[in-house]
Amino acid sequence: MSGTTQKYKNFVAEPMGEKSVTELAGIGETLGGRLTEAGFDKAYTVLGQYLVLKKDEELFKDWMKDVCHASSKQASDCYNCLNDWCEEFL
Amino acid sequence: MSDLSYLETISNKELHAKCLEYGLPNIPVTDSSRKVILRRLQSSILGVPSKNAAAATKKTPRRETIHSSKATPAAVIDTSVPRVAGKSPSRNNNNSRRTIGVTPREYYPLDSSPVRTVQTTTTVSDVGSQSEDDDFYQVNSPSVKPQKRDDTRLRRSVSLTKSGVLTTSYTREVEKPHYEEEEQPQSYTYQRPQVAAAPARTLPIYEPRIERSYRPDLSRQSLTQTQLNSTSYLEASNEYNEPLMQQAPRNTFSGSAAPFNLGGTSSSAVRQRQTIGDSGFARGRLLQPTYKVNSLYPQLNDFYDQHNNTVQPMDLDTDSESEAEIQQRRQHQRSPGDSTDSPYLSHFSRQLDTRKRSSPLARPQMRSTIQQEDPNAPMNQFRALITSLDRQYHLKFYFFLMLAVVLATLIYVIVTPAV
Numbered sequence: 001m002s003g004t005t006q007k008y009k010n011f012v013a014e015p016m017g018e019k020s021v022t023e024l025a026g027i028g029e030t031l032g033g034r035l036t037e038a039g040f041d042k043a044y045t046v047l048g049q050y051l052v053l054k055k056d057e058e059l060f061k062d063w064m065k066d067v068c069h070a071s072s073k074q075a076s077d078c079y080n081c082l083n084d085w086c087e088e089f090l
Numbered sequence: 091m092s093d094l095s096y097l098e099t100i101s102n103k104e105l106h107a108k109c110l111e112y113g114l115p116n117i118p119v120t121d122s123s124r125k126v127i128l129r130r131l132q133s134s135i136l137g138v139p140s141k142n143a144a145a146a147t148k149k150t151p152r153r154e155t156i157h158s159s160k161a162t163p164a165a166v167i168d169t170s171v172p173r174v175a176g177k178s179p180s181r182n183n184n185n186s187r188r189t190i191g192v193t194p195r196e197y198y199p200l201d202s203s204p205v206r207t208v209q210t211t212t213t214v215s216d217v218g219s220q221s222e223d224d225d226f227y228q229v230n231s232p233s234v235k236p237q238k239r240d241d242t243r244l245r246r247s248v249s250l251t252k253s254g255v256l257t258t259s260y261t262r263e264v265e266k267p268h269y270e271e272e273e274q275p276q277s278y279t280y281q282r283p284q285v286a287a288a289p290a291r292t293l294p295i296y297e298p299r300i301e302r303s304y305r306p307d308l309s310r311q312s313l314t315q316t317q318l319n320s321t322s323y324l325e326a327s328n329e330y331n332e333p334l335m336q337q338a339p340r341n342t343f344s345g346s347a348a349p350f351n352l353g354g355t356s357s358s359a360v361r362q363r364q365t366i367g368d369s370g371f372a373r374g375r376l377l378q379p380t381y382k383v384n385s386l387y388p389q390l391n392d393f394y395d396q397h398n399n400t401v402q403p404m405d406l407d408t409d410s411e412s413e414a415e416i417q418q419r420r421q422h423q424r425s426p427g428d429s430t431d432s433p434y435l436s437h438f439s440r441q442l443d444t445r446k447r448s449s450p451l452a453r454p455q456m457r458s459t460i461q462q463e464d465p466n467a468p469m470n471q472f473r474a475l476i477t478s479l480d481r482q483y484h485l486k487f488y489f490f491l492m493l494a495v496v497l498a499t500l501i502y503v504i505v506t507p508a509v
Contacts, residue, residue: 038122053126054117062126 008077011043012084019043026070026077034068050082057083094132105131 008025016023021043022032040046053059060082061075070078097108102119109127110116112134119127479485 049122052118052120053123054115056115056117059117059123059126059130062129063123066125067122 005077008081008084011081012088015089016043016047016085021046024078025081026074027068031068031070031074038067040067046078047082047085050079050086055083055086094135097128097131097135 005025007023011019011023011025019042020032021027021035021040022029024043024046027035027046035041035046040049049063050060053063057076057079060079061070061072064070064075064078065072097105100108102121102124105124105127106117106119109119109131112131114127114130114134117123117127476485
């Protein structure tokens with residue numbers, strides 16, 4: 001599981017608040033820069049997109065691939081991160 | 091393909107309407123999500139067959155998406171199509187458990203063959219696998235139930251693997267113990283009427299029946315001594331009070347089958363009753379487990395006859411009661427010369443014995459009977475305790491060590507003044 005990473009644990013452990021998009025699991029500097037260029041500079045904006053897509057995994061992953069050219073692993077890590085965060089805090 | 095190009099030009103609202111028209115989930119179409127939704131709509135319009143494998147597990151689609159992402163952009167549409175059709179029903183559920191529960195419904199109509207293979211492949215599961223059964227059992231309950239109808243006693247745990255192959259574990263519920271439990275009580279109850287039919291009223295009739303009833307008991311009950319004790323107890327109880335017979339033997343047999351402690355306690359209790367009671371025949375029956383040594387019986391019998399001359403009719407019966415004499419022989423060995431209760435004695439002779447017991451000479455007899463039972467158990471327990479302690483703590487070693495030290499000190503003390 002990708003959720004076992006420390007980055008995942010840190011993000012899911014607390015409310016995201018004003019965390020940067022790079023705080024999300026699976027999103028590093030490169031993908032973060034691309035997302036910021038696309039207007040998704042904060043983690044909650046990605047969360048908003050995730051919610052707009054109604055938590056649909058495939059749609060969200062495709063969106064990730066489309067926006068920031070994320071790999072499937074990066075997209076799934078980000079999805080799992082947001083999904084588990086929502087289960088915890090939403 | 092003209093439809094696909096048409097979709098790219100329509101507005102978000104129209105695209106949303108199209109999505110609803112083709113049965114896609116009601117997801118708002120925004121500028122950010124337009125492309126994604128457009129792809130799904132195109133795939134649904136084209137009717138690309140769904141990949142069940144992709145919908146089954148999350149891991150398999152990852153690999154597929156890797157290939158699709160590396161492929162040409164034209165191929166991306168083709169690869170995304172199966173995802174949409176396959177996962178759209180399952181992904182609506184947030185919980186992973188639900189997705190597992192939903193996917194089998196999609197599988198089994200397609201994958202009826204693995205279900206059949208499950209029945210043919212009988213993999214006997216260990217006890218530990220049963221704990222896992224509960225996890226998978228709820229998930230697959232709708233599809234698995236028809237299988238269970240075939241074999242009622244078989245528990246099957248169906249677990250879904252990545253490849254969709256079902257692995258079943260057959261755990262037959264304990265059938266052998268049932269047979270064992272059934273056989274023992276049947277055998278006991280079957281033998282019981284023979285014993286119960288043997289009254290203590292007439293001695294010549296009684297003794298051969300004891301032997302008959304006892305020998306089959308040995309053949310079947312020779313496995314454990316506790317069972318022997320239980321049987322002997324029952325037979326004895328038959329003699330004491332016949333109304334209690336019918337209830338008591340059942341209880342004792344059931345107790346002898348399940349716990350071993352009951353047999354020992356029951357036997358001891360009966361022996362105490364016999365010492366108190368007048369019926370010597372019961373004691374002979376009780377002592378039957380030690381029946382093997384018969385050679386010493388006539389000696390004891392003669393010995394009793396010397397003290398009590400009224401016993402002569404009883405002497406004919408003594409052949410079967412030699413077991414009782416074995417204990418009595420032990421009593422005599424411990425307290426020779428003392429006349430104790432013998433199964434051969436009639437009521438009159440026992441009255442004489444009781445009168446003798448009232449005398450101070452008879453008291454040691456009572457003590458001897460008590461000492462027979464009591465010292466054996468505590469001494470054995472004490473010995474067992476010592477042996478166990480020796481094994482654990484090596485008490486003997488320390489004991490001898492202490493002795494050696496003491497002896498050394500003594501020798502030293504003795505030697506030093508001399509020096």
